[in-house]
Amino acid sequence: MELYLDTANVEEIKEIATWGVLSGVTTNPTLVAREGRDFEEVIAEICDIVGGPVSAEAVSTDTEGMLEEARRSSEWHRNVVVKIPMIPAGLAAVSILEKEGIRCNVTLVFSTNQGLLAAEAGASFVSPFVGRLDDTGKDGMQVVAELSEIFDIYGFDTRIIAASIRHPTHVTEAALAGADIATVPYKVVKKMVGHPLTDRGLERFLADWEGFSGSKSR
Secondary structure, eight states, rough: EEEEEEOOOHHHHHHTTTTTTTTEOOOOHHHHHTSSSSSHHHHHHHHHHSSSSSEEEEEOSHHOOOOOOOOHHHOOOEEEEEEEEEEEEHHHHHHHHHHTOOOEEEEEOOHHHHHHHHHHHSSEEEEEEEHHHTTTTTTTTHHHHHHHHHHHHTTTOOOEBBSSSSSSSHHHHHEEEEEESSEEOHHHHHHHHOOHHHHHHHHHHHHHHHHHHHHTTO
């Protein structure tokens, strides 16, 4: 399973990219607005840092508007993937854009049927929002697991991005459920790398080495 960073903060992306674990980035209007910068400028800079797909969201709610936005943003960089909302107008846009060679990530997916429709429309990616489903008392990861099974049975090429990840356990569950990708907030990625036993173990190793080095120098 690949790891994407869900952010529009360039400094966060630069840091995680140095770890050698980052395969892509997803953004949304909320994340970009937080940065207070020009949308195209931010996406172009992110694409220069990350070697994989970078999702940039269309904000139109009609098919023609989505097509116009998608065609424009796809010219910013070859790695741009256009995020399209899971609505009828969005499905219509996806079916056209994918035939034009513009990759689409269908977002705001909350049911298996929605994900299936996105795949039928030809979407390159589909993003079930597991955390938001969990908030309503549903099992968000069940949608990921069901889509993974259906896509395997029928040979869909659509890749599943587990989105709305809230904690490190979600990442593990996404991998076990068959997600192709988990897109993870910066704070969650930082939690994934840490463990108190790792910290304690390192402290002990360093203390033992310091004691050993001190005894040899006497």
